[in-house]
Amino acid sequence: xxxxxxxxxxxxxxxxxxxxxxxxxxxxxxxxxxxxxxxxxxxxxxxxxxxxxxxxxxxxxxxxxxxxxxxxxxxxxxxxxxxxxxxxxxxxxxxxxxxxxxxxxxxxxxxxxxxxxxxxxxxxxxxxxxxxxxxxxxxxxxxxxxxxxxxxxxxxxxxxxxxxxxxxxxxxxxxxxxxxxxxxxxxxxxxxxxxxxxxxxxxxxxxxxxxxxxxxxxxxxxxxxxxxxxxxxxxxxxxxxxxxxxxxxxxxxxxxxxxxxxxxxxxxxxxxxxxxxxxxxxxxxxxxxxxxxxxxxxxxxxxxxxxxxxxxxxxxxxxxxxxxxxxxxxxxxxxxxxxxxxxxxxxxxxxxxxxxxxxxxxxxxxxxxxxxxxxxxxxxxxxxxxxxxxxxxxxxxxxxxxxxxxxx
Amino acid sequence: xxxxxxxxxxxxxxxxxxxxxxxxxxxxxxxxxxxxxxxxxxxxxxxxxxxxxxxxxxxxxxxxxxxxxxxxxxxxxxxxxxxxxxxxxxxxxxxxxxxxxxxxxxxxxxxxxxxxxxxxxxxxxxxxxxxxxxxxxxxxxxxxxxxxxxxxxxxxxxxxxxxxxxxxxxxxxxxxxxxxxxxxxxxxxxxxxxxxxxxxxxxxxxxxxxxxxxxxxxxxxxxxxxx
Numbered sequence: 001x002x003x004x005x006x007x008x009x010x011x012x013x014x015x016x017x018x019x020x021x022x023x024x025x026x027x028x029x030x031x032x033x034x035x036x037x038x039x040x041x042x043x044x045x046x047x048x049x050x051x052x053x054x055x056x057x058x059x060x061x062x063x064x065x066x067x068x069x070x071x072x073x074x075x076x077x078x079x080x081x082x083x084x085x086x087x088x089x090x091x092x093x094x095x096x097x098x099x100x101x102x103x104x105x106x107x108x109x110x111x112x113x114x115x116x117x118x119x120x121x122x123x124x125x126x127x128x129x130x131x132x133x134x135x136x137x138x139x140x141x142x143x144x145x146x147x148x149x150x151x152x153x154x155x156x157x158x159x160x161x162x163x164x165x166x167x168x169x170x171x172x173x174x175x176x177x178x179x180x181x182x183x184x185x186x187x188x189x190x191x192x193x194x195x196x197x198x199x200x201x202x203x204x205x206x207x208x209x210x211x212x213x214x215x216x217x218x219x220x221x222x223x224x225x226x227x228x229x230x231x232x233x234x235x236x237x238x239x240x241x242x243x244x245x246x247x248x249x250x251x252x253x254x255x256x257x258x259x260x261x262x263x264x265x266x267x268x269x270x271x272x273x274x275x276x277x278x279x280x281x282x283x284x285x286x287x288x289x290x291x292x293x294x295x296x297x298x299x300x301x302x303x304x305x306x307x308x309x310x311x312x313x314x315x316x317x318x319x320x321x322x323x324x325x326x327x328x329x330x331x332x333x334x335x336x337x338x339x340x341x342x343x344x345x346x347x348x349x350x351x352x353x354x355x356x357x358x359x360x361x362x363x364x365x366x367x368x369x370x371x372x373x374x375x376x377x378x379x380x381x382x383x384x385x386x387x388x389x390x391x392x393x394x395x396x397x398x399x400x401x402x403x404x405x406x407x408x
Numbered sequence: 409x410x411x412x413x414x415x416x417x418x419x420x421x422x423x424x425x426x427x428x429x430x431x432x433x434x435x436x437x438x439x440x441x442x443x444x445x446x447x448x449x450x451x452x453x454x455x456x457x458x459x460x461x462x463x464x465x466x467x468x469x470x471x472x473x474x475x476x477x478x479x480x481x482x483x484x485x486x487x488x489x490x491x492x493x494x495x496x497x498x499x500x501x502x503x504x505x506x507x508x509x510x511x512x513x514x515x516x517x518x519x520x521x522x523x524x525x526x527x528x529x530x531x532x533x534x535x536x537x538x539x540x541x542x543x544x545x546x547x548x549x550x551x552x553x554x555x556x557x558x559x560x561x562x563x564x565x566x567x568x569x570x571x572x573x574x575x576x577x578x579x580x581x582x583x584x585x586x587x588x589x590x591x592x593x594x595x596x597x598x599x600x601x602x603x604x605x606x607x608x609x610x611x612x613x614x615x616x617x618x619x620x621x622x623x624x625x626x627x628x629x630x631x632x633x634x635x
Contacts, residue, residue, distance in 0.1 A: 001520045016505050318501045321462060322515035322562070323490020325483050401462045405501060 006328065010335035013308070014343075024304040025344030027297025028384060032345045032377045034290035036352025039373060041359065042283025044366035049279050053272045055191055055200065057132040059098075059235055060268045061242050063228040063249070066261055081253065081262040084208075084223040087125075089252055090230055094244045096237035101128040102208060102225040106215050110164060110204070112175040117163045120203050121177060123211025131229040139171040139186030142207055150209035155186040159201040180214045182206065235269070242267050294380060297344065298388035305337050305392035316396050317404025330397035337389025338382055345381025349374060409569065409601060410436040410459065415468035416624075417454050428454040429465070430624035438569075441596040442603045443612035446621030452605050453574060455621070459603065460493045460572045461485040473569070490518055494563030498575035500555045502547040508534060508558045509543040515565040533561035537591060553584030560591060564600075571595065573604040577611055589614050 014021045065081045087102040104123040109116060122128075125147050129135065142153050154175060161170045170184045191200040206215075208225070232241040242265050249263055309316070316329055353369050360367035417429040428451045436442055444452045457463035458470060461477060462485075470477045472492065480488060489495075502511045512530035521529070534543050537557040539550075547555050556576060563571055573592070577585035589611060596602050596616075604615065612618050620628040 001518050005517050012505065314501065315503055318503065319514070319518075320486065321460075321489060321495050321501075323486055323518040323566070325486040327483075328518065402457050405497065 001328065003331075006332050007335055007339075009332045010339050013312075013336055014339055020304065021340060021343075024301055025297075025340045025347070027300040028294065028341050028344030028381050029297070029348040029351065031290065031294030031297040031384075032348025032381055033352035033355060034293055035287050035380070036349055036369070036373050036377055037355045037359070037367075038286035038290045039283060040352070040356035040367045040369045041365065042279065042286060043368040043370050044356075044360065046276055046279045046283070047368055048366050049275045050272060053268060053275060055133075056268065057229070057231065058268070059232040059238055060131065061230040061232060061238070061245060062266050062268075062271075063230060063245060064226070064264055064266075066264045082225045082228055084225060086249055086252055087225065087228050089248055090228065090245055093248055094230070094241060096233040096241055097230055098233050099127040099130040099229070099231040101125055101131040101229040101231075103128065103227045103229065104208060104211055104225055105227075106211065108177050108215055110160065110175050110177055112164050112173055115164045117160055119157075119160050121211055121215055122203060122205050123208040123215070124205050125208055128205065128229070131231040134191070135189040136186045137189040138169065139184070141186055141205075147207040148209070150207050150213060152180065152182045152210050152214070153185045153206065154182045155188060155205040156184055157188045157201040157203040158190045159199055160204055161187050177204075177206075178215055182210075238267050238269060291380075294384060298341070298384040301337055301340055301385065302388040302392060304340075305333065305389055306395070308336070309333065309392050309396045312396075313399060313404045313407040316399050317401045317407070320399075320401040321405065326397040329399075330393050333393035333396045334386065334389050337393065338385035341381045341385025341389075342378065345378050345384075348381070349377040352377070409438045409473055410434070411469070411471040413469040415455075415458065415465045415470060417451070417458065417463070418466045427624050429458075431468070432624070432626055434619065434626065434629075436570075436601065436603065438601055439596070439599055440601055441592070441614075441616045443615035443618045444603060444605045444621065445607060445609075445612045445618055446627075447607065450621040451624040452621045456572055456574055456603065456605050459570070460495060461488045490515060490566055492569045494566075494568035494571040496556070496559050496563050496571065496573035496576045498578040500547070500552075500559045500579070502555055502558060502562075504547055507544045507546055508539060508550065508561075511547070511558055512562045512565055515562060519566050529565065530561070533564055534558070536564075537561045551584070552580050553587055556580060556584075556588050557591065560588070560595075564595075568600075570601045570603065573602070575606055576604060577606070577608065585611075 063082065063086075082102070084102060087100050090097065091100040101124055106121055106123075107118065108121045109118050126141055126144055129141055136155060137158070139155070141155055142151065146153060154177070156164075156170055164170065164175070165173065170187055173184045175182050175184060188201070188203075188205070230241060230245055232238045246261065246265055250261060253262055255261060319329060320326075352373070356367040356369050359365055412432060412434045415429055415432045416427060419426045419428055430451075432451070432455065434455075444455065446452045454463065458465050461480070464485075465478055468478070472488070475488075477485075477488060495501075502508075503514070506514070509527070509530050512533055513526045516526040516529065531540070531543060534540055537560055539554060539557055539561070542550060542554065547558070550558065556579075560576075571592075576592075577588055580588060592602055592604070593614065602615075604611065606612055616631065618628070618630045619626055
């Protein structure tokens with residue numbers, strides 16, 4: 001007999017009890033929908049992390065002090081092992097470097113024209129724009145000379161501009177930062193949300209020496225810096241630049257061979273990789289939890305298939321009497337269970353995709369349905385149908401035809 | 409056609425062995441109409457199950473056209489039932505979801521016939537048993553006599569060599585029972601070999617041969633129409 005006829009037997013039994021079939025596959029529907037939604041949300045999160053991190057600037061190496069190691073200096077710039085001279089050395093001596101940008105940052109209250117705003121103030125050099133892929137939308141950035149002189153000028157982020165002056169042009173306005181008067185000379189182009197609620201536009205830039213002396217106070221006296229951004233010329237030179245910077249700084253800091261660095265370097269590529277791995281692991285966890293409901297759905301199918309085998313014992317006996325082999329019975333019931341599960345999987349897939357888009361719309365959370373969601377969902381539901389249909393089908397095929405025909 | 413030698417069938421009831429058949433020898437020729445009679449528990453149903461390939465003997469030999477059915481595998485037995493045997497049951501055993509036509513088609517699906525062939529033959533058989541006008545009816549829409557005639561049509565689907573009927577009139581009233589018996593006689597007249605299990609003497613009287621069972625043994629074997 002043909003396989004097609006066995007499929008028709010299986011589908012015939014399913015449509016004979018439409019309500020029961022729908023309820024039976026509901027568990028798989030929910031399981032598959034949950035898995036699809038979770039993986040979509042996870043993939044969306046991964047994309048957002050990627051955007052956020054690459055938004056920090058491309059081909060970037062971030063050098064920060066290593067607080068675990070290093071001379072514990074009680075004096076000026078306590079614990080901050082990086083200095084202006086380090087940044088200058090990197091710019092002078094390391095090849096394939098496009099920009100070197102030392103930075104100090106602090107939190108400060110800004111007041112202007114009766115409005116107040118608390119934001120992050122970053123003391124930087126003009127190269128900072130290049131390192132972080134930032135652009136000035138109106139006005140201008142301060143130049144090298146103004147930077148060296150520590151002129152009290154500000155370039156403000158769009159959020160700060162909006163909060164303090166609304167739609168009016170901020171350029172030329174006076175702002176008091178911790179009571180020190182500054183002049184706004186430019187506005188940054190918007191970089192948008194960095195993801196996870198962090199607003200990259202809520203920042204003001206000022207010359208490094210101005211911030212060091214006026215704003216952050218004692219912490220960054222002298223020439224200590226908090227971070228040095230080093231932008232490599234391209235992706236290929238990223239590792240070479242990172243190695244050269246490390247060697248140069250060890251030399252500068254007179255660290256003996258075998259001793260630990262008193263700073264650390266991270267490149268964006270490895271940060272990105274690590275974050276993606278973290279989000280990926282989280283996604284797998286979510287999907288695994290959702291997968292548990294898929295197993296519960298499979299148990300539901302097994303339950304109903306066992307009921308069906310009991311109910312249709314006489315039918316099984318009769319089929320055997322008219323010439324069905326045990327394998328025919330086995331395949332018929334296995335197909336029935338797989339079909340139930342597959343239909344559940346299809347419905348669950350559609351609901352999962354719809355759900356992912358609904359969450360993306362309502363929750364302002366990016367959801368990207370992975371292209372393999374479809375095949376995966378259907379493959380999984382097929383496996384669930386097979387695994388949980390196996391035992392009931394085996395029971396059906398093992399029935400003794402005489403006993404089966406006698407059953408009421 | 410059928411050769412049975414020293415057939416036994418022993419069941420285990422708890423710890424006790426019960427012999428449903430205690431050494432039965434019997435041969436049936438092509439074209440015979442045999443009634444198997446005896447009280448319940450006499451072993452006649454067990455014999456029918458073995459003859460039909462639904463059960464295997466414990467010891468003894470069962471040859472069908474020279475084939476040793478006793479040594480068949482499960483799959484061989486399924487093939488044997490499909491090709492050689494037609495079953496008619498007391499309780500009809502029709503599948504309630506299927507129409508009369510689909511019920512008759514069922515054995516032919518397992519035989520691998522294509523749809524058109526199946527339909528045509530099933531329709532022909534239903535005409536033959538006088539149900540040409542009720543092919544699309546479900547079993548529940550048919551009377552008991554009509555249901556049994558559908559079952560007989562089904563048993564003939566794959567042109568069996570032997571038709572086995574277990575109390576075929578047991579669930580029918582006298583009148584419809586007689587109709588079914590008349591149908592059997594016609595089939596036998598056309599050359600079909602029949603074996604009917606019954607405890608009704610009137611039914612047995614129709615057959616050309618009566619084999620009586622008691623306690624797993626054959627106690628009499630008469631030929632010729634009963635008076």
